[in-house]
Amino acid sequence: MLQTKVRYKVLEKLGDHIDTDVMTPGKYLTSYDPEYLGSICLCDLEPDFPSKMAQGGILIAGKNFGCGSSRETAPIALKAAGTKMVIAEEFARIFYRNALNIGLPCVICKKISENTDVKDELEVDLETGRIRNLTKGTIMEGTPIPEDLRAQLSAGGLMAYLKIKLEEGAEKEDEHSV
């Protein structure tokens, strides 16, 4: 089960319009193995990204995070590199859906960049969208993740959720046949 409230340190802070090309550049897309994708994540922009994220934590970013290509390798790479959650002022829509589908929580918070620094510890409530900055003692309001999508995240992503639903459907059919 996904905890409704999670606590992590902010390990990286990025700016506006970070596109999915730069997260996983086409020229390095020679494998879909998550570990490999994590190792090349943001290599042209922030070569130290994988080592910064290695301990597992929050990535914060500005506007239009994940714009551009629909490549799902982008959120897979972020997650594999150690990103437990992305909090951005705004997400590009395909990226947002892709990230939630592969089990990477994304929270929208307009004030995140101005009120948060790397190394701050945050407690995020996915149900209400409330973000407590435990280091600074401040509270920010983010957009909660809708209930259906939380259930999906809780299962580990859309595929895991779909498997559960398919099994439920199969069980129902079995009941009918009896």
Place this chain on the structure above:
Amino acid sequence: MSMTITEKILARASGKRNVKAGDIVTAEVDLAMIQDALGPIVYKQFRELGVLLWDREKVFPVIDHSCLPGSMENAGTVHETVKFAEDYQIPNLYNMQGVSHQIIVEEGKILPGQVAVGTDSHTCTYGALGAFSTGIGSTEMCAVLVQGRLWFKVPETMKIHVTGVLPEHVMSKDVILKLLSQIGANGATYKALEFTGDTIENMSMDSRFTICNMAIEAGAKNGIIRPDEKTEEYLKSCGIKEADFSELYSDTDAEYESCIEINAAELAPQVAVPYSPANSVDVTEVEGTKLDQIIIGACTNGRLEDIQAAAEIIGGRKIPHAFKCFIVPASNKVYAKASEKGYLQTLAEAGCIIVNPGCGGCGIQMPMIAGERCLGTHNRNFKGRMGSPDSMVYLGSPETAAASALTGRITDPRCI
């Protein structure tokens, strides 16, 4: 209840009489396009589920990114795509016949009013035919292959009203680049962009595809144009005998999030400078910038009209010896027509490099080293998109690209 064209399509597809912006609907999907770069993740996950395809007639695997493959890894991707189509008996596999988006529209696979999803952000192209079409990721596509439907938040619509006659040497690409510079790379995030006005009505279908293709560069969910006689004519040329779109229009009192007016008559050729498609300026501001290569092609501008425009400017002249000008027809059909009309011969004689149809340089096929500059007719100029993160991509129309190919520098097509 009054609705926009996008709302009407999503209402029908979700079995509702009315929907409004903000509603969450589950829509039946009419077409699912899977391009090769995102395909392997879809196929692997789908095989693991061990279920049947929801409708093999509605699934379109296309190999366009790994085209030509050029590496063992890409050859593997091609193999996986072909194998999946074989194993699941998918009749509509397109193996290196051109860019997916061009194939889908020219083969008459998508109709006005239908709902299309594709594992490529430029799936929004089909909106030029009055369809609702949008890009999705691999995992979501896997769910579509199982269920044949997908949830959507009905988008608010921004009306982009374009009026007036485009000046000579100004193309539809310049209209969309201008709009992007006005509203920004996130100016339409989550929204529908509906293009209206006499400039759009007077545009060819080729030009309209270019406009809708770049809706995603403003973050839009979809771009859309009301279907009309030109749409009908186009569909007929693609073998579609009947298409009823009499109900496919936005009601006069439909609710728009905003309306932006563009006066086409005042437009100059635009060039988007690195590193955003929304960074466009009048060509005069960057004229003379030294270039290393030109690409005329891609799902944005690789259609017959674009190649014709290039041939008319380049014909009878020579590309400088040290320079590269790649011509990438968007599909085999475009290639054949451009050949029949003599455009390819004209361009080849001038020294252009005619490449096989496909995504070409907009993917990874024509990479640049640090410090090199390319002007292309494609849709993205992000950092490192075409090779070294220290290379630079400029975006412009086919006419601007053709004029620049003759000089090796960014050149105003009005001055050739």
